[in-house]
Amino acid sequence: MSSEFGLSPQVLRITRSDDPESYVLVHITRAGSSLVDLNVTATEGENPYSGTVRKSHLHDFRSKNYEGNDEEWAQIVSHVFGQLDESAAKVKLCGIESSASVIDASDAEDKELVITIRKRIQTITQRLGSVTLRQDDQQAIQLFDWAGIATLRAYTIEERFASLLARYRSAENTIRQLNKQLEEFVSAKTQHEEQLVVNFVQLLNEKKLKIRNQQRLLASAKVDREKGEARLDTIQH
DSSP states (O other): OOOOTTSSOEEEEEEBSSOTTOEEEEEEEEOSSSTTOEEEEEESSSOEEEEEEOGGGGGGGBOTTOOSOHHHHHHHHHHHTTOSOSSHHHHTTTTEEEEEEEEOOSSTTOOEEEEEEEEEETTEEEEEEEEEEEEOTTSOOOHHHHHHHHHHHHHHHHHHHHHHHHHHHHHHHHHHHHHHHHHHHHHHHHHHHHHHHHHHHHHHHHHHHHHHHHHHHHHHHHHHHHHHHHHHHHHHO
């Protein structure tokens, strides 16, 4: 079973900005080798909507105030439509959000579903662009197939999560063991240093005692010599 999220088809759940309690389901299939050559179908639960995204017309979806380059915009669009694989590039897209809104028309059959792409930086939100899908009553909505795709993706995510969790726990256990070994090393080093100090103090005390004993012997020998000299003087006189 593939674990690549970038493979089509994809089914996404996008919250509606015009009705926060509701959402739309968006079905995406790859129409070419590019991550942004896509066929898009969606429904808000009542009507089908369809549209296309093509690399050659990608700039048409950008807002006028968008300041990024074409490569960055392509990454953002592929990320929003679930075609960008988990990678380092995806980390740079932190803060990219999408929402959907349904625009009613005078003709009940000419509704539009607009997917708005924006970037949130703390409390500031910048609109980057949007993709408009038009109501298409001829478009079949295969909810059973969509459910299968969503279930497969959920299972894939669960597998990946379980794998990452196992790796995390293994790394955590390794760190715990290394910390224990480090503590044992530090403790042994401290004990060794303390023993060296004790041995040094003991050796120093032994040296001091030896010196004092030698000093006493020398002092005693000096006294005996002085007494002997005094006796010799007495005898001579």
